[in-house]
Amino acid sequence: MKHDEGVEPAMAHEAKGSGSIAEKVAHQVAAQSEAARRLMDSGVTIWRADTCVIDPGVEVGAGTVIEPFVQLLGQTTLGSGCHVRSFSVIENCTVADDVLIRQSCVLAESSIAAGAKIGPFAHLRPGSEIGEDAHVGNFVETKKARLGKGAKANHLAYLGDSDVGEGTNIGAGVITCNYDGVNKHKTTIGKGCFVGSDSTLVAPVTLEDGSYVGAGSCITRDVPAGALAIGRARQVTREGWAEARRNRQGKVD
Template identity: 65%
Template structure:
């Protein structure tokens, strides 16, 4: 939501109450329902983030119950306040548990912890209508293609916002079966009438639970105004009761992220094949090929190309970076105009410098490569610093681990390390030094020096001929 929209329709301080106590039995999972992930983060994290964007000066409460401590720990960094519903006896009972917390507010907004696609704009429109109508309760509704399983909203007339009641599907009668407008489970309430009628909720139903939906009828009967706002996109109010529904939400959210990036000038070929988390940011003129995964809080600069089957997680890439096929990058930084891959693995803590090359089957870990440094083939660089312009040959290994501790290898600028060399840390190679191919280097090498750490070659003429003859004789006598 834009800052202009917030300034045009500023909201009063309110309490946002998120229903997050349910078990999610139909998911058939030991994980709490609201901790199942879509778009790269838990369902509840999406809802908390939207609530925070909607009302920056308001308080957010999560009503937790099933696996309460696990949910509390997972959401501890969000700053949300927790209310525990020790017995899960329905949505009405959840608000009864929150009675003391909400009593000091004039209005509250009730959200569902398993509805991750709801937008701050839609909630802003809901609250704006709620305040303009002076309603005691305002219901967010939708008209999905298939309303089966949802409670229906009974309006006083089709062209008015006034609502008489919410009727669960199994209680529909006569013409009510033709109603397609559903209750989303998202509401705005004026707190005083809510608390006045809260204890009138009954559990006289098949599940013996107290339903917040019944509040619409109680308020209407009591002469209070109950209004409704229909969401423009029904997908915003969809929740997840099964793994299949969860996966569908994930697909919707990721496609929305892809559309957002493409609207900003990013080319994504076959976006339906890509996995792009909700918090990923990509600058214009970057090209993302099919079957790429961009995860976590990855940031990619302008005019990059990410080729197929690469996985990039919590990384920052500069401009004009090329990541070739089937690379894995994790928690690292890649500077402008660097080239990675194909089949390279950039492990956490790596910093790949400007115009540096990390080639096929090269692995880095906590490694810093300076500007223009190259490691093009079959190399492991761990706990190492490689200076600008240095060249690391094929098969080079920095031996960083002694079985107890990790040690640092320092390689200066414009160093040439010959193929199949091992550098036993801790060790330092000075600027401009050369390491002969096949060397095992165990001592520091001064700047400008040549180091060769291999045994002298021995050639025994005729040895192989004699060996073959002896072997043939042994075979013939056996």
């Protein structure tokens, strides 16, 4: 294909001209490499810095360890003595001292207080505030959620538009049902509460201090302090039912 004389094809110009994609990428890589060197000079350990993406605006305290394939993006700040394991992505977050972020976590626009433990495979969406010594475990997602000191959500939970008090334990599979199809609503859980596994909390709802929720419950009304709430069907057990069914249907080899 012929081009008019003196007119350079656009792709060729982008490949070698000023401001080309290749040049922009090279500039970004150089800036990130300089950021990694700056952090290591200040006492941060970065294993395999060539595999990490660290933006120039990132600040990290001395004694923190960054494992391979970590991304620290935007204006993220990490304190001293933290440990960020491989494949985690942290963007525009504030992380205090002595925080452990396990493998493959995704954190955005959130804050994490000292001594907290996150992950593996946790997702902190914007507006999350994780308190001192709190735990957010594997496959837990938070959004506009505040966890108080020592609160724990260790397995397979969703906490959206939620306030969780100090020392409260959130069981596996717990969901705050914050969206009614039109508006978002808040779930408030007090101090020292226990929410049993596989429970759904239909917002707006409040669990007062020291209350318990039985596993597998659907909670639609407020729970007073120190009370036990159970919202599930009563179990029915029929002895001998399985054998009788097999006899009716006939045995299959």
